[in-house]
Amino acid sequence: MRRWHKPxxxxxxxxxxxxxxxxxxxxxxxxxxxxxxxxxxxxxSLKRSFERELDPPAGYQPAYPSALMFFETFSEVAEAERLLNEYKRRHGRNPALNSPY
Incomplete structure (x- = not known):
């Protein structure tokens, strides 16, 4: 069972x-x-990803994040693809900072 951590x-x-x-x-x-x-x-590594988001690359961003939420899994790629597909189905697009490709 997936357990999301609070933001x-x-x-x-x-x-x-x-x-x-x-x-x-x-x-x-x-x-x-x-x-x-x-x-x-x-x-x-969720920790390394968190630390990377603390210092995003310079340049234009359509929006700036203020928080991160996560869940631990060893099938991270498959789970992320599933969540992205669900998001696209509901909203008709990718999240603002995800590549459209």
Missing amino acids: IPLSKLHAGRVPDTPGVFVLLEDEGNLASVLKISPAR
């Missing part, structure tokens, strides 16, 4: 709350709004 603010203060395990993460524009999904992605 964690994107701040170095909270990096210790994210495990160094594989899983799927979701970036949220608004920590209090679970529907504000900006990106769905697999991660070999």
Whole structure:
């Protein structure tokens, strides 16, 4: 059974709350709004992905995340694809920070 962790603010203060395990993460524009999904992605290390999102590359971004939620799984790629397909089916598009390809 999948267990989602509550949204964690994107701040170095909270990096210790994210495990160094594989899983799927979701970036949220608004920590209090679970529907504000900006990106769905697999991660070999949730901790490294969290730390990478703390310092995004310079340049234009259509939106900026404020929180990350995740669940741990060893089938991270398959689970992320399933969630992306479900998101596209419901919304007719990818999340704002996911590639359209």
